[in-house]
Amino acid sequence: EEVLNPKVEEPRNFGAIVEASSYGTDTKRQKWMRDGKGTWRAEDGTWTLNWRDLINPTIISEGVEG
Numbered sequence: 001e002e003v004l005n006p007k008v009e010e011p012r013n014f015g016a017i018v019e020a021s022s023y024g025t026d027t028k029r030q031k032w033m034r035d036g037k038g039t040w041r042a043e044d045g046t047w048t049l050n051w052r053d054l055i056n057p058t059i060i061s062e063g064v065e066g
Contacts, residue, residue, distance in 0.1 A: 011061075013034070013063030014036060014064055014065075015033060015034065015063040016033070016034040016059070016062055016063030017033050017063070018031070018032050018054065018058060019032070019057070019058045020032055020055055020056060020058065021055040021056060022054055022055055023055070030044070032049075032054060032057075034063060040054060
C-alpha cells in the first residue's frame with residue numbers, strides 16, 4: 001500500500017502550498033496554503049482546516065522557513 005500510495009508528510013514551513021480535496025469543501029481539489037497558525041487555508045479563503053482533514057494532498061511548494 002505504501003508503494004502505491006506513499007504517505008505525504010505535512011510541510012511545516014510558512015506559506016507551503018498543497019493541492020487537495022476536503023469533505024467540507026464539496027470535494028473539489030483546490031490549493032491550500034499553510035498559515036502562521038499551523039492550519040491550512042483554502043485558496044479562495046473560505047475554509048481553514050487541519051492537515052488531517054485534507055484528502056490526498058500533493059505538495060506544490062515547501063514554503064519558507066521562518
